[in-house]
Amino acid sequence: MGFLNALGKMIQGKPVFDNEPQPGQPAQPPGPQQQTEPQRGIDLMGTKKELPIVMVDPMRYDVSHNGQRMDIDIFIQNHSQERLFLDKIKILGAFRELDTYLRPGERREFRVYSGNRQTNAPDARLEIWYRNELNDYFSAIHTVEFHKEPDNTFGVARIKFVPPIKDI
DSSP states (O other): OOHHHHHHHHHHTOOSSOOOOOTTSOOOOOOGGGOOSOEEEEOTTSOEEEEOOEEEEEEEEEEEEETTEEEEEEEEEEOSSSOEEEEEEEETTEEEEEEEEEOTTOEEEEEEEEEEOBOSOOOOEEEEEEEOTTOOEEEEEEEEEEEEOTTSOEEEEEEEEEEEEEEO
C-alpha cells in the first residue's frame, strides 16, 4: 500500500490496514463474530459431538432509556441445524426466563432487561443457557461493553460473542 493511498483512507475515516488477503497470501480465517459453524466437543463418554451455536446478533439490539429506567432488547439466533430450547439468560446480574424454542436458523427478539440504569461498573457478562432435543445443556457467553453517559450511568456500547460454546 502506498503512502498516498494510506493517507487517503485516513482522511476518509477508513482503516488504513484491512484484513484483505494480498496477492499470494491465504485469506484470514473468520473472527469470533463470524463463527457460526458447529463447534466440536467430547461428551462424558469420550464421544465426539457437535456443539450447537446460539448467539446474540451483534448488530441487532436496542437500549432505551426512560428517566432512571433502561430496557434492553436483543435478537438471539440459532446457528445450528437442530431445534433448540432457550432456557434463560443472565445480563447485568439479572436472570430472565426465555422458555422458548428456536428452529434452525431462526432469530427472535427478546426483552432481556428492564430495570434501573447502572450507576456503578456493571457486570460485563451475558450468558444464555439452552438445550437440544436430547436435553443436553449448553451455555453461550458474551461480553457487554459499556459507555458512560453524561449523568454517570452506563449504557450498552456493544455485545460480543466469546467462543467456545460450553457443554454443561
